[in-house]
Amino acid sequence: MKVLAELKYSKEHEWVKLEGNRAYIGITDYAQDALGDIVFVELPEEGAELEAGDVLGAVESVKAASDIYAPVSGKVVEVNEELEDAPEKINEEPYEAWIAVLEISDSSELEDLLSAEEYEKLCEEEA
Amino acid sequence: MKKTPLYDIHMKLGGKMIDFGGWALPVQYSSIIEEHKAVRERAGLFDVSHMGEIIVEGPSAFEFLQRMVTNDISGISQGRAIYTPMCYPDGGTVDDFIIYQLEEDKYLLVVNASNTDKDYEWLMEHRVDGVEIHNVSCDYAQLAIQGPAAQSILQKLTDTPLGEIRFFRFAKDVEIAGVKSLVSRTGYTGEDGFEIYFSADKAVELWEKIMEAGEGEGMLPAGLGARDTLRFEAGLVLYGNELSQEITPLEAGLGRFVKLGKEYFIGKDALVKQSEEGLERTLVGFEMIDRGIPRSQYKIYHEDKEIGLVTSGSFAPTLQKNLGLALIDSAYSEIGTEISVIVRKRSLKAKLVELPFYSRKAKKPSK
Numbered sequence: 495m496k497v498l499a500e501l502k503y504s505k506e507h508e509w510v511k512l513e514g515n516r517a518y519i520g521i522t523d524y525a526q527d528a529l530g531d532i533v534f535v536e537l538p539e540e541g542a543e544l545e546a547g548d549v550l551g552a553v554e555s556v557k558a559a560s561d562i563y564a565p566v567s568g569k570v571v572e573v574n575e576e577l578e579d580a581p582e583k584i585n586e587e588p589y590e591a592w593i594a595v596l597e598i599s600d601s602s603e604l605e606d607l608l609s610a611e612e613y614e615k616l617c618e619e620e621a
Numbered sequence: 622m623k624k625t626p627l628y629d630i631h632m633k634l635g636g637k638m639i640d641f642g643g644w645a646l647p648v649q650y651s652s653i654i655e656e657h658k659a660v661r662e663r664a665g666l667f668d669v670s671h672m673g674e675i676i677v678e679g680p681s682a683f684e685f686l687q688r689m690v691t692n693d694i695s696g697i698s699q700g701r702a703i704y705t706p707m708c709y710p711d712g713g714t715v716d717d718f719i720i721y722q723l724e725e726d727k728y729l730l731v732v733n734a735s736n737t738d739k740d741y742e743w744l745m746e747h748r749v750d751g752v753e754i755h756n757v758s759c760d761y762a763q764l765a766i767q768g769p770a771a772q773s774i775l776q777k778l779t780d781t782p783l784g785e786i787r788f789f790r791f792a793k794d795v796e797i798a799g800v801k802s803l804v805s806r807t808g809y810t811g812e813d814g815f816e817i818y819f820s821a822d823k824a825v826e827l828w829e830k831i832m833e834a835g836e837g838e839g840m841l842p843a844g845l846g847a848r849d850t851l852r853f854e855a856g857l858v859l860y861g862n863e864l865s866q867e868i869t870p871l872e873a874g875l876g877r878f879v880k881l882g883k884e885y886f887i888g889k890d891a892l893v894k895q896s897e898e899g900l901e902r903t904l905v906g907f908e909m910i911d912r913g914i915p916r917s918q919y920k921i922y923h924e925d926k927e928i929g930l931v932t933s934g935s936f937a938p939t940l941q942k943n944l945g946l947a948l949i950d951s952a953y954s955e956i957g958t959e960i961s962v963i964v965r966k967r968s969l970k971a972k973l974v975e976l977p978f979y980s981r982k983a984k985k986p987s988k
Contacts, residue, residue: 530637530846531654533936534914534943536965552965554914556653556936557846559965578912 495617496523498589502604503613504565509589510607517566518592521553524617526588529555535581537573538594544568546603551593553584566603568596625670626762626824634842642735644671646845653846657938660810660851664768665843666831669816670824673737673758675744678727681751686720686728689747689887691870693880697722702789702805705878706870707740708888712895713866716740717858717875719807721791729803731763731818733860747887762824766831767814767851770838775804775815777834783815798830809848811855811979853946854937856906856977862917862932863904863946871895872948874904874976902929903954906976907945907962911969915945915962922961922968923953931962937978944978945971 497503502510507525511518526532534554544550544564551562572595577583583591598604608616622645631638636647646668649656659665677686686694692705699722707715716739718732732740741756748754766775772783778798783806786792791805802819819827832842849859858864863873870879871892880886881893909915915934920927929949937944945962953960956975961968 530649531652533654534912536913554936556850556938557648559914559916 495527496589497610497614497617499610501589501610502565502607503610503616504563504607505616506563506565508562508565510565510604511592512604515598515601516571517568517596517598519550519562519565519594519596520592521562521584521588522613523588526585529553529558529560531556532581532584535577535584535593537575537578538570540570540573542570544570544596546606553581553593562593564596565607566596566598567600568598571595571597623671625668626821627668627670627828630825630828631668636842636844639845641671641845644734646671647842648846649844650842653844653850654938656841656843656847657850659839659841660768660812660843660847661939662769663839663841664766664770664774664814664835665810665841665847666828666835667765667767667843667848668763668824668828669765669848670762670821671734672763673732673734673740673756674761674818675730675732675737675741676723676727676755676757677730677744677752678755679752680726681749682726682728685747685749685752687883688885689744690720691879691886691888691892693883694720697728699724700790700792702791702807704789706864706875707743708870708886708892709866710888710891712869712871712888712891714860714864714868714870714873715743715866717860717864717870719805721803721805723793723803729818736860760821761818762821762827764817764824764828764831765808765810765814766817766835766840767808767810767812767843768840769813770835770840771812771814774831774835774838774840778830786815788813798827800827800830802827809857810851811857811977812851812981850935850938853933853935853944854939854977854979856946856979858904859933863948868948869895872900872902872904900951902948903951904932904946904948904976905954905973906978907947907960907971908974909943909945909962909969909971910959911971912943913962913964913967913969914943915947915964915971919945920963921947921949922963923950923958928953928960939979942978944974946976
């Protein structure tokens with residue numbers, strides 16, 4: 495299982511990559527592996543204002559649908575439409591296949607996210 | 622959780638284990654889509670040892686079974702497998718299974734794993750003199766080899782000419798790699814293939830021999846995930862989804878396995894009535910028009926009226942479409958009817974299509 499040191503993580507297995515006040519959101523390698531073949535991605539609406547913990551979208555494997563949650567509050571400023579036609583990118587390159595970009599409204603929430611080390615520990619406990 | 626005799630093999634092969642009705646079984650080894658494709662194009666090997674086996678025997682066994690099941694087993698002979706539902710008096714379904722005649726007055730019922738105890742008790746409740754019933758599930762292992770290459774792979778391990786076993790027929794005492802087996806040309810994938818029943822203590826040995834024989838033929842071990850997508854594409858019903866205590870076999874589209882002309886069977890009166898009055902609900906297939914995947918229990922609407930529920934839904938790997946089976950108000954069951962499926966609070970368009978979604982080209986088994 496791959497965990498990238500430079501990213502932040504949520505307990506719901508999303509990763510967050512910061513560029514200024516823009517947060518790229520995706521799901522982790524652990525999450526894609528647990529889900530199996532991903533065949534569908536539901537993206538949020540651009541412009542949507544989300545609170546941390548709100549449903550951001552969904553990914554569906556052959557077997558089941560899973561919600562993705564906003565790890566931090568913010569406005570959806572970009573969505574990765576490429577995933578609509580190629581959802582398998584999430585399996586292939588989970589840390590490249592970002593789902594949406596949030597413009598962060600409260601940067602203090604970032605402190606609630608997990609470091610790579612903490613996230614790795616969480617996965618070990620769940621496995 | 623209960624383990625099949627192949628549990629260690631599944632772990633060794635990296636199977637992703639899940640709890641399936643109390644059994645620890647692999648949902649996949651590599652990828653559901655890859656395993657699904659392997660079965661459609663080449664072959665896949667499934668451990669289905671969790672399936673239940675019940676022996677019904679004795680001088681009254683035949684008459685007893687005729688009263689218990691909806692299909693007519695009078696055509697059963699050693700060598701022919703018969704698929705049948707079994708019903709409650711109100712027409713709801715106890716289970717659906719295959720019956721094999723092993724000897725005169727001796728029958729093997731292969732039932733859904735999660736229904737084994739319930740079926741056994743239901744049969745025992747109605748048992749009459751001259752009938753003995755035994756749950757022998759633990760004695761049997763079952764493997765299913767499915768796909769266009771299934772016969773050529775399995776033939777490497779036996780002298781019995783498998784081409785002579787026609788669809789829904791079986792042969793007893795076939796030696797597969799030296800293991801005495803019942804070999805049945807049946808399956809749950811919509812492909813050609815065999816189901817092999819044999820003594821549980823030979824499970825590891827036979828699994829390994831078949832895997833070896835499949836090397837170089839593109840065969841993959843396949844898990845429950847692919848088993849479900851394969852049966853779903855082929856329009857084969859799953860107990861608990863398309864059939865249940867609340868769903869009759871007529872509603873599930875299994876009318877050809879319900880012989881209303883038979884003198885008596887449990888549920889006959891209710892099913893005759895349902896048939897005469899017309900079905901209120903019908904099992905239909907649909908294809909999504911909007912983007913989205915239907916899942917079991919999602920609601921279905923026609924305009925503003927709720928008309929039923931999805932029973933099974935999935936991305937169909939062979940057809941590359943998002944499809945569903947649903948039990949809906951018969952008034953809306955015409956092919957081409959546009960319906961809406963509620964997916965995560967959104968109403969998505971779909972249309973009714975013919976079943977089965979997938980059917981392999983009719984081909985005779987090669988000799």
